Amino acid sequence: MKKTSYIILLASYILLGCSTIMAQKATIDGAVKIEGSNMVYLNKVEGSQVKTSDSATVDSKGQFKMEIAVSSPTMYLMKFKGHDKSLLHLMVEPGDKMSIEIEYVPEYDLMHITKTKGSRNVEAYRLFNDIIFQHSKKFALLNQEYAQPGTKEERKRELSLLYQQEMIAQNNEIRTMLKKNSDALICAFLVTYFDEEAEKNIELYETIDNSLKERYKGNQFVQYVEEKLRTTIGAGRTAPEIEMKDPNGVTRKLSDLRGKVVMIDFWASWCSPCRAENPNVVRLYKKYHDKGFEIYSVSLDKTRDAWLRAIQQDGLEWPNHVSDLNGWTSSGGATYGIRSVPSTVLVDRDGKIIARNLRGQELANKLKEIFGE
Secondary structure, eight states, X not given: OHHHHHHHHHGGGSOOOOOOSOXXXXXXXXXXXXXXXXXXXXXXXXXXXXXXXXXXXXXXXXXXEEEEEESSOEEEEXXXXXXXXXXXXXXXXXXXXXXXXXXXXXXXXXXXXXEEESOHHHHXXXXXXXXXXXXXXXXXXXXXXXXXXXXXXXXXXXXXXXXXXXXXXXXXXXXXXXXXXXXXXXXXXXXXXXXXXXXXXXXXXXXXXXHHTTTTTTOHHHHHHHHHHHHOOOTTSBOOOOEEEOTTSOEEEGGGGTXXXXXXXXXXXXXXXXXXXXXXXXXXXXXXXXXXXXXXXEEOOSOHHHHHHHHHHTTOOOSOEEOOSOGGGOHHHHHTTOXXXXXXXXXXXXXXXXXXXXXXXXXXXXXXHHHOX
């Protein structure tokens, strides 16, 4: 649910495009099952602010109706009195005539959309909302058992693993849903759910961009996706050039290794996890080097002596060691957006990125897949 909160906040910071098109009326017919709330509010996301733009009374049968003037696709946040944190996101386009049925689920403090009609955007959002809802029930059960005083440590480890598996399943369902509904503008917003792992989901961003960029040219949600594509270096993209000097002052370019499978290894002598991983890297280098595996090590050190000492101590025998000794402001690190080490980028023989941040057994499995035994 952390990521859900993240995309709620993100909505406030995506600038909405201006339009000179004359506003058209859009209507929302709603029905909600909720106790103790007789008002519904519609807040317009406008620049960095969220402004109340309309409200309506929820009658004794739980029904309400809202009419708003819309000149271009606009994001609204819907909330009900007394439930300010349980927000719904509505992408409204000029002339929309939509209906929406909602139930409030107090166990999860979640507004669950049960039925929609008349809007491609709202239907896509309903599917997203339903995935979150269904998995929230499973997460709650796992958390409940985990928190019980009598739960043994072994069972807690099992529950933690089940929780991770459930999160993976939820994310896979969301990816599938976004791909199937990529022509709905709301998906340019919902894909921000994966912003923290954008490099692993670059194909999904591209699918959504390709589906929307012509129809919604200039729309700021689509522009956000396009900017993400420009700034994210993920699988399938050509690895950007790195050109830095080795310990002898010789310039070594990443592109000089074209034709080899290359692991770009961002590390530092002061990084304990890096040093702990080095024996595994050395072992894999020795195993696959004759088959065409190379390592291009970019050090984020600031001290030359510490850098060279670590290379010798850890037996890093490959020749492609480079650094500008600028630490976190390393030009190579900046090119790849490195914010933590160890960090790796695996590049194929054609210079295309295969994967990022493979270490340990994951790295071994991928190299075995590429080279065999």
